[in-house]
Amino acid sequence: MITLQRENLDTLLNVLQEHGYRNVGPTVRDGAIVLDQIRSSADLPIGLMEQQDGGSSTLTRRDDKAFFGFTVSGQSWKQFLFPSRECLFTATKNGKGWSSSNKHVDDRPHAFVGVRPCELAAIQIQDRVFLSGESKDTAYQSRRKGIFIVAVNCSFPGNNCFCASLDTGPRATIGYDIVLTEIIESGRYYFTAESASEIGAKVLEEVPHETASATDREHVDRAMTQSVEQMGKSLQLEGLQQLFIASREHPSWDDVAKRCLACANCTMVCPTCFCSTVEDITDLSGDHAERWRRWDSCFSLDFARVAGGNFRSSVRSRYRQWITHKFSSWVDQFGMPGCVGCGRCITWCPVGIDITEHAATLRNGAGLEQSESKN
Amino acid sequence: MHTEDLAPLLRQHPFLADLPEQHITTLIGCASNVHFAEGSQLLREGELADKFYLIRTGRVALEIDLSERGQLRIQTVGSGEVLGWSWLISPFRWHFTGVAVTDVRGVALDGKCLRLKSENDHDFGYEMLKRLAIVMERRLEATRLQIIDVYGSTPEVGL
Amino acid sequence: MIVQTETKLRLQTDPMVPVQTRITRLAWETDDTYSITLDMNDRNYAFRPGQFNMLYVFGVGEAAISISSDPSLSRSVTHTIHKVGSVTSALSHCKRSDVVGVRGPFGSGWPIDAALGRDVCIVAGGIGLAPLRPLLYSLFRKRKQFGRIVLLYGSRSPLDLLYRVELEDWGKRHNIEVLVTVDRGDPSWKGHIGVVTTLFSYIKIDPRATIAYVCGPETMMKFTLGTLTTIGLPGDQIYLSMERNMKCAVGYCGHCQYGPHFICKDGPVFALPRVKNLLDIKEL
Numbered sequence: 001m002i003t004l005q006r007e008n009l010d011t012l013l014n015v016l017q018e019h020g021y022r023n024v025g026p027t028v029r030d031g032a033i034v035l036d037q038i039r040s041s042a043d044l045p046i047g048l049m050e051q052q053d054g055g056s057s058t059l060t061r062r063d064d065k066a067f068f069g070f071t072v073s074g075q076s077w078k079q080f081l082f083p084s085r086e087c088l089f090t091a092t093k094n095g096k097g098w099s100s101s102n103k104h105v106d107d108r109p110h111a112f113v114g115v116r117p118c119e120l121a122a123i124q125i126q127d128r129v130f131l132s133g134e135s136k137d138t139a140y141q142s143r144r145k146g147i148f149i150v151a152v153n154c155s156f157p158g159n160n161c162f163c164a165s166l167d168t169g170p171r172a173t174i175g176y177d178i179v180l181t182e183i184i185e186s187g188r189y190y191f192t193a194e195s196a197s198e199i200g201a202k203v204l205e206e207v208p209h210e211t212a213s214a215t216d217r218e219h220v221d222r223a224m225t226q227s228v229e230q231m232g233k234s235l236q237l238e239g240l241q242q243l244f245i246a247s248r249e250h251p252s253w254d255d256v257a258k259r260c261l262a263c264a265n266c267t268m269v270c271p272t273c274f275c276s277t278v279e280d281i282t283d284l285s286g287d288h289a290e291r292w293r294r295w296d297s298c299f300s301l302d303f304a305r306v307a308g309g310n311f312r313s314s315v316r317s318r319y320r321q322w323i324t325h326k327f328s329s330w331v332d333q334f335g336m337p338g339c340v341g342c343g344r345c346i347t348w349c350p351v352g353i354d355i356t357e358h359a360a361t362l363r364n365g366a367g368l369e370q371s372e373s374k375n
Numbered sequence: 376m377h378t379e380d381l382a383p384l385l386r387q388h389p390f391l392a393d394l395p396e397q398h399i400t401t402l403i404g405c406a407s408n409v410h411f412a413e414g415s416q417l418l419r420e421g422e423l424a425d426k427f428y429l430i431r432t433g434r435v436a437l438e439i440d441l442s443e444r445g446q447l448r449i450q451t452v453g454s455g456e457v458l459g460w461s462w463l464i465s466p467f468r469w470h471f472t473g474v475a476v477t478d479v480r481g482v483a484l485d486g487k488c489l490r491l492k493s494e495n496d497h498d499f500g501y502e503m504l505k506r507l508a509i510v511m512e513r514r515l516e517a518t519r520l521q522i523i524d525v526y527g528s529t530p531e532v533g534l
Numbered sequence: 535m536i537v538q539t540e541t542k543l544r545l546q547t548d549p550m551v552p553v554q555t556r557i558t559r560l561a562w563e564t565d566d567t568y569s570i571t572l573d574m575n576d577r578n579y580a581f582r583p584g585q586f587n588m589l590y591v592f593g594v595g596e597a598a599i600s601i602s603s604d605p606s607l608s609r610s611v612t613h614t615i616h617k618v619g620s621v622t623s624a625l626s627h628c629k630r631s632d633v634v635g636v637r638g639p640f641g642s643g644w645p646i647d648a649a650l651g652r653d654v655c656i657v658a659g660g661i662g663l664a665p666l667r668p669l670l671y672s673l674f675r676k677r678k679q680f681g682r683i684v685l686l687y688g689s690r691s692p693l694d695l696l697y698r699v700e701l702e703d704w705g706k707r708h709n710i711e712v713l714v715t716v717d718r719g720d721p722s723w724k725g726h727i728g729v730v731t732t733l734f735s736y737i738k739i740d741p742r743a744t745i746a747y748v749c750g751p752e753t754m755m756k757f758t759l760g761t762l763t764t765i766g767l768p769g770d771q772i773y774l775s776m777e778r779n780m781k782c783a784v785g786y787c788g789h790c791q792y793g794p795h796f797i798c799k800d801g802p803v804f805a806l807p808r809v810k811n812l813l814d815i816k817e818l
Contacts, residue, residue, distance in 0.1 A: 088550045091592065097554045097633040098592055134799065135549050135784035248815050275788030278550075278781045282593030289593035291550070296787070303789060306779050307618040308751060317817030325791065332794035436719060436727060448719030451727040453736055476724040520729040521717050525751040526660040526690035 001212035004191040009041045015206045016111040025113035033073035052158045054352025071158040076271035088291040105139045109146035117169035118342040122271030128334045151176035155223040159232035160343025168340045170227035181220045233356045244328040247362045257316035259351045264297035266345035272338045381406045388429045389455045405488035417473040424461035424469045425486040433479030438472040462486025549784045552590040552635025571612045580608045582643030583668035584803045590635030597621040598780035600665035614664035640783045642803045644669045649745040653681040659750020674708045683710040688730025692723045731761040741766035749775040772806040
């Protein structure tokens with residue numbers, strides 16, 4: 001472990017640039033924290049955080065000058081690796097058939113600066129979704145290869161965070177090239193840093209640093225312990241997969257369905273949701289066609305439509321599909337739950353539906369007698 | 376055909392499987408052998424329902440008159456099955472017309488005779504009703520499934 | 535760009551880009567269902583009974599359609615299609631020698647080996663007969679390796695019956711029992727009238743020795759499964775073909791999920807035990 005002075009954060013960013021990476025990180029735009037290209041540390045949301053609750057996220061001034069005093073924004077890193085719109089091929093009519101060509105994939109190297117441990121876990125999950133099946137997404141693969149990850153441990157968890165319950169944070173353990181912890185001690189700001197890859201080590205070598213002391217390590221440990229204690233929410237994972245399978249007719253689904261607007265915000269902000277749709281379009285002449293893949297949501301009305309009807313026409317069934325997939329089916333499909341405890345779905349749900357609350361309701365067996373007698 | 380010859384036909388029919396022998400004897404008194412040529416009517420909608428048919432071979436189509444829309448064939452009853460129970464329930468009128476779509480052979484049981492014997496011998500009556508209940512249940516279930524129209528496509532806008 | 539890591543998909547290198555094929559035949563089976571035959575040319579294309587292709591009409595879109603021809607004649611592939619949406623409508627207006635895009639084949643097939651040395655009961659409802667026809671052709675090719683073969687086929691009305699000429703032919707030429715029923719008859723129909731499960735009254739299958747393959751609308755499959763179970767067929771002797779909304783057909787768009795299964799790659803054919811506890815869940 002090494003330590004970096006506050007001002008060396010810019011040096012780190014410059015070194016990354018010299019290595020050919022475009023730096024992307026959190027920045028403020030339109031009153032919210034978004035992920036975009038950053039030119040220097042001045043672009044980061046210094047002294048800012050987002051006050052998050054069920055259904056709200058407000059940009060708020062902190063009483064310090066932390067670079068990373070916020071948790072997660074409405075945008076996740078999936079927008080870079082799994083873009084919301086991607087052209088799969090273009091085709092031009094010729095004679096009776098057509099000639100097609102693949103669209104160019106933007107796989108320029110990027111450095112993701114400020115990746116939270118929960119987001120690291122989300123990237124790992126999407127790696128599994130897109131790269132471990134019979135059909136690999138090679139566009140995802142080539143974009144992924146060029147990514148350098150600067151993770152930042154989470155010292156200030158939010159009201160909707162529950163990474164500790166899922167073991168995806170607040171401390172990053174795998175999947176990063178460099179991990180930083182921002183320490184604020186007696187008015188002094190600095191970073192601890194560790195590398196976990198060859199390139200990560202190389203980059204750190206080029207940034208002025210000192211060896212971390214035992215006190216530095218203690219600061220990190222203490223920050224992490226405090227973080228766990230201050231975690232806004234919790235979720236008991238044990239037996240949850242089976243619980244969802246057994247609770248398909250639980251009355252709580254009706255309660256949530258009354259509130260859910262099927263707006264699909266949760267799936268858009270969720271860093272692991274991967275559903276997409278395929279769109280075939282032509283221009284006005286009809287001679288030029290394109291196939292696009294774009295994000296889709298199991299909440300959309302037509303998601304489960306077939307020629308003979310619609311398998312999930314009620315909001316109830318679509319909400320149930322989403323959360324059951326996240327905590328139950330995902331385990332069967334990919335060997336791990338699809339949730340990383342980032343809490344975005346709670347923050348960005350306009351009516352503040354809380355999946356940790358719902359899981360607890362199912363677990364407490366509220367109304368369990370009723371659902372048993374229905375069977 | 377002599378009535379003694381009817382006993383084996385009755386015993387063989389699936390509807391009367393496991394019927395105690397004394398009740399077979401009771402039935403013989405109501406039974407007659409029947410044969411319908413292809414296209415002929417076994418029973419007509421609205422008329423007095425006085426026969427209970429055990430179909431041995433062939434197929435009977437049940438038709439309902441839909442006035443200006445003609446006749447609709449809604450079900451067929453085939454070999455090993457039975458036709459009609461309106462003889463059991465007042466006002467004893469057929470709710471459909473039965474047409475032999477193939478050559479049909481079977482045993483007809485007189486409805487009034489069956490009602491009388493059932494009143495006098497409740498054991499016999501119960502054995503018949505037990506079997507009829509199963510037939511009705513199965514027929515109702517099959518009819519419900521027919522109503523669903525599983526093969527129809529739902530008219531959808533913009534699909 | 536998506537590439538498959540296995541050689542399972544032989545038609546194209548990129549599973550999301552259709553390969554161009556020519557229509558050799560388009561014929562109407564009923565007034566809303568047609569069969570389209572495509573020339574696979576000299577491509578190394580092969581499919582298993584029960585699999586499906588994604589058929590692409592330039593600029594309009596794709597539809598997931600089961601393959602309904604003989605797998606041993608893989609140069610020429612037929613799909614029987616119900617005209618019901620924009621893609622299937624556009625496809626129905628195509629003519630001989632028009633070009634159609636194809637991606638595939640996808641999905642799991644009917645396990646024929648399970649029926650070796652045993653009796654076979656095939657229950658088809660409506661257009662469900664289309665994905666079962668390749669299975670029948672495969673059984674015919676090795677007829678002696680199977681015992682009794684029974685085909686129970688139900689459709690809406692006599693005019694909606696598919697492959698009528700073949701149905702008669704199969705019975706005579708390949709020593710199989712074919713029973714056909716319709717939900718609604720017409721004055722000229724002399725066959726059975728009633729749901730397909732009523733046909734079980736006329737055949738006596740041996741539940742211990744029979745493998746059942748079922749395909750049709752989901753409701754029809756459910757009540758057929760009920761009857762097969764009542765007759766005593768063990769669940770692992772029953773196979774069915776499920777359907778869901780397909781977009782990518784390679785397991786990452788998420789549309790075809792059925793419980794934990796992706797119908798496009800874990801199905802569409804499933805042995806009953808795998809989906810038994812899902813079938814009763816409303817709006818799954």
